[in-house]
Amino acid sequence: xxxxxxxxxxxxxxxxxxxxxxxxxxxxxxxxxxxxxxxxxxxxxxxxxxxxxxxxxxxxxxxxxxxxxxxxxxxxxxxxxxxxxxxxxxxxxxxxxxxxxxxxxxxxxxxxxxxxxxxxxxxxxxxxxxxxxxxxxxxxxxxxxxxxxxxxxxxxxxxxxxxxxxxxxxxxxxxxxxxxxxxxxxxxxxxxxxxxxxxxxxxxxxxxxxxxxxxxxxxxxxxxxxxxxxxxxxxxxxxxxxx
Amino acid sequence: xxxxxxxxxxxxxxxxxxxxxxxxxxxxxxxxxxxxxxxxxxxxxxxxxxxxxxxxxxxxxxxxxxxxxxxxxxxxxxxxxxxxxxxxxxxxxxxxxxxxxxxxxxxxxxxxxxxxxxxxxxxxxxxxxxxxxxxxxxxxxxxxxxxxxxxxxxxxxxxxxxxxxxxxxxxxxxxxxxxxxxxxxxxxxxxxxxxxxxxxxxxxxxxxxxxxxxxxxxxxxxxxxxxxxxxxxxxxxxxxxxxxxxxxxxxxxxxxxxxxxxxxxxxxxxxxxxxxxxxxxxxxxxxxxxxxxxxxxxxxxxxxxxxxxxxxxxxxxxxxxxxxxxxxxxxxxxxxxxxxxxxxxxxxxxxxxxxxxxxxxxxxxxxxxxxxxxxxxxxxxxxxxxxxxxxxxxxxxxxxxxxxxxxxxxxxxxxxxxxxxxxxxxxxxxxxxxxxxxxxxxxxxxxxxxxxxxxxxxxxxxxxxxxxxxxxxxxxxxxxxxxxxxxxxxxxxxxxxxxxxxxxxxxxxxxxxxxxxxxxxxxxxxxxxxxxxxxxxxxxxxxxxxxxxxxxxxxx
Numbered sequence: 011x012x013x014x015x016x017x018x019x020x021x022x023x024x025x026x027x028x029x030x031x032x033x034x035x036x037x038x039x040x041x042x043x044x045x046x047x048x049x050x051x052x053x054x055x056x057x058x059x060x061x062x063x064x065x066x067x068x069x070x071x072x073x074x075x076x077x078x079x080x081x082x083x084x085x086x087x088x089x090x091x092x093x094x095x096x097x098x099x100x101x102x103x104x105x106x107x108x109x110x111x112x113x114x115x116x117x118x119x120x121x122x123x124x125x126x127x128x129x130x131x132x133x134x135x136x137x138x139x140x141x142x143x144x145x146x147x148x149x150x151x152x153x154x155x156x157x158x159x160x161x162x163x164x165x166x167x168x169x170x171x172x173x174x175x176x177x178x179x180x181x182x183x184x185x186x187x188x189x190x191x192x193x194x195x196x197x198x199x200x201x202x203x204x205x206x207x208x209x210x211x212x213x214x215x216x217x218x219x220x221x222x223x224x225x226x227x228x229x230x231x232x233x234x235x236x237x238x239x240x241x242x243x244x245x246x247x248x249x250x251x252x253x
Numbered sequence: 254x255x256x257x258x259x260x261x262x263x264x265x266x267x268x269x270x271x272x273x274x275x276x277x278x279x280x281x282x283x284x285x286x287x288x289x290x291x292x293x294x295x296x297x298x299x300x301x302x303x304x305x306x307x308x309x310x311x312x313x314x315x316x317x318x319x320x321x322x323x324x325x326x327x328x329x330x331x332x333x334x335x336x337x338x339x340x341x342x343x344x345x346x347x348x349x350x351x352x353x354x355x356x357x358x359x360x361x362x363x364x365x366x367x368x369x370x371x372x373x374x375x376x377x378x379x380x381x382x383x384x385x386x387x388x389x390x391x392x393x394x395x396x397x398x399x400x401x402x403x404x405x406x407x408x409x410x411x412x413x414x415x416x417x418x419x420x421x422x423x424x425x426x427x428x429x430x431x432x433x434x435x436x437x438x439x440x441x442x443x444x445x446x447x448x449x450x451x452x453x454x455x456x457x458x459x460x461x462x463x464x465x466x467x468x469x470x471x472x473x474x475x476x477x478x479x480x481x482x483x484x485x486x487x488x489x490x491x492x493x494x495x496x497x498x499x500x501x502x503x504x505x506x507x508x509x510x511x512x513x514x515x516x517x518x519x520x521x522x523x524x525x526x527x528x529x530x531x532x533x534x535x536x537x538x539x540x541x542x543x544x545x546x547x548x549x550x551x552x553x554x555x556x557x558x559x560x561x562x563x564x565x566x567x568x569x570x571x572x573x574x575x576x577x578x579x580x581x582x583x584x585x586x587x588x589x590x591x592x593x594x595x596x597x598x599x600x601x602x603x604x605x606x607x608x609x610x611x612x613x614x615x616x617x618x619x620x621x622x623x624x625x626x627x628x629x630x631x632x633x634x635x636x637x638x639x640x641x642x643x644x645x646x647x648x649x650x651x652x653x654x655x656x657x658x659x660x661x662x663x664x665x666x667x668x669x670x671x672x673x674x675x676x677x678x679x680x681x682x683x684x685x686x687x688x689x690x691x692x693x694x695x696x697x698x699x700x701x702x703x704x705x706x707x708x709x710x711x712x713x714x715x716x717x718x719x720x721x722x723x724x725x726x727x728x729x730x731x732x733x734x735x736x737x738x739x740x741x742x743x744x745x746x747x748x749x750x751x752x753x754x755x756x757x758x759x760x761x762x763x764x765x766x767x768x769x770x771x772x773x774x775x776x777x778x779x780x781x782x783x784x785x786x787x788x789x790x791x792x793x794x795x796x797x798x799x800x801x802x803x804x805x806x807x808x809x
Contacts, residue, residue: 145490145491146465174263192352196286199400200401200419202289203289203420204397204424207427208427209390210390
């Protein structure tokens with residue numbers, strides 16, 4: 011069940027290899043272990059009331075998912091999962107939650123109505139997705155293929171714009187197969203822009219020109235410059251709540 | 254040994270493709286990226302720090318506009334005028350190994366976005382919302398988001414689709430929170446970010462379903478695979494999964510389009526963020542989202558032929574008929590609901606920005622109607638399909654002036670009146686008749702009354718619906734859309750005109766701050782520059798329509 015969902019989430023042929031078929035072997039045991047940890051911790055994230063615990067369960071759930079990727083022979087995806095998600099959530103846990111969580115925000119209480127509603131929506135979505143995942147024939151078939159070569163080299167080459175991996179059987183032929191140099195490069199521009207945005211929002215700004223909130227609102231009149239006017243009118247519009 | 258030779262030829266092929274073909278057609282985006290870096294560098298050097306970030310950004314945008322204009326001019330016009338199939342004149346060039354595509358739609362939307370920036374940056378300078386200290390951050394975010402929008406218009410691969418949507422969205426979240434310290438602004442940013450993250454997650458899941466089933470993310474190859482999978486029969490259960498994946502992708506698109514039922518963020522974000530941000534989101538973001546909708550609908554519903562495409566692997570037009578039927582049904586129904594709900598919800602609004610937000614939602618509905626008509630007519634009436642795409646392109650062109658004009662008026666009046674409530678505009682005609690006339694022109698054009706640009710745009714959209722009905726393409730749905738569209742135009746009359754009524758007939762409040770708003774000033778000049786095209790395009794619309802027709806040629 012989990013594998014089908016994962017196969018739909020990350021379309022890598024290697025993942026299909028993870029389904030257990032024959033007698034119990036260590037592969038299956040590990041698979042069941044990781045799957046159980048991933049699911050149980052995911053449920054625990056939702057049910058927990060304490061933010062720090064939620065983050066901790068999230069780390070466990072994501073780490074178990076990385077284990078599933080390793081089992082499926084997608085070691086590159088597994089490593090990325092560990093580095094980005096597990097590492098990222100850990101940083102979030104340490105800095106974001108532990109440093110900022112103060113008494114009123116540590117515990118998050120959900121009302122019963124919300125829980126019921128969320129449960130219904132979640133169950134409906136799960137039912138639809140499970141049905142979808144099991145409907146596709148190739149995703150249902152248990153298969154235990156040998157994982158050929160380390161997957162990281164072709165992925166690395168693809169990120170440099172050259173596809174050296176063999177085309178998937180049945181995939182349509184193409185003159186130039188798309189490498190991922192453009193996304194790889196353009197995302198750096200994106201990250202730069204997003205960093206600037208995050209820094210802007212996070213910065214406690216010490217303004218050289220005092221903001222119009224701080225000066226008296228009496229500087230209204232045709233003589234004010236557009237900039238001052240915009241600033242002060244923006245603050246005048248605030249529906250309270252400037253701290 | 255064979256392996257090494259292969260590697261060498263692979264590298265040469267990829268190098269040739271990148272340097273000789275792709276990068277020259279990608280220079281507009283490169284120019285934007287360079288401008289972003291320049292804006293940030295200028296802030297690091299002590300001498301250049303005095304330089305205004307807006308000026309640097311405007312300079313870079315002018316270069317980008319020049320490149321975009323040249324790309325547009327480079328597209329041959331012939332083959333369309335004489336009404337022939339026009340196949341020979343269609344430029345279609347896949348870039349970066351099929352990740353992006355350059356064709357007339359790319360060129361048109363890119364030109365539109367660059368033109369938008371060239372107007373938008375002076376407008377923000379005049380309205381004063383990013384002051385000198387915030388300027389570098391603001392323009393970096395705006396240019397970064399526009400870069401993503403350019404990619405949205407040219408995406409040819411689901412990986413790029415997702416990436417472009419994120420590149421356009423994430424800076425917008427930060428822009429919504431530009432007015433730090435204002436509760437409404439922070440709330441808007443948070444709400445936008447949470448909604449956006451949810452929509453992006455669902456879209457990604459849909460993409461993974463589609464990619465997992467079709468074995469590729471390249472849109473033309475997906476169309477080829479689709480025709481095979483769907484043809485194999487619905488009994489295999491694959492079709493249900495494909496439909497689910499398609500709907501999930503539609504969620505992501507609907508979020509960008511602010512289409513019902515994924516529009517909830519729109520009024521709150523527009524109300525909380527500054528009017529300048531509202532103008533950016535409602536014009537540029539919408540144009541890119543509509544272009545992306547066209548890309549995905551035509552990419553999946555129409556087999557691609559022409560240079561650089563995967564040599565039509567068994568996909569033919571008829572086999573994709575059911576895919577198109579599905580797309581038309583989803584887009585058409587969403588368009589009808591979006592349009593009606595947007596217009597009805599606009600009634601009760603007392604805040605001008607909220608009213609414009611619902612107006613934006615309604616206009617997304619009109620645009621989606623034309624998209625539905627364009628997809629419906631593929632294979633039945635190719636010329637009609639091209640006309641429908643031209644109608645969309647023309648609509649976007651006029652919408653730039655109408656809606657940016659409306660938001661400019663809101664922003665500049667806010668600087669005088671300290672308010673964005675409709676009631677605070679009462680009796681404005683007595684002190685500042687010029688701005689009231691400008692507002693009147695913009696709002697009447699948004700309704701779609703002659704002789705203004707909005708009328709021509711709306712007329713083209715409705716005529717493409719009529720064309721679809723006469724051609725017999727999805728006739729019942731198109732009839733419904735036509736009726737809904739006409740009905741909505743009538744009901745939109747009232748809430749737009751109510752604003753004008755308040756401005757002219759209601760007595761002005763006694764304690765109104767600020768003086769008169771003259772059109773002979775820098776802000777006034779910006780408003781004039783935005784409003785005059787609305788009038789001019791209503792009368793001399795053939796120039797823009799010729800460009801729009803060129804853009805429509807992509808749907809061949």
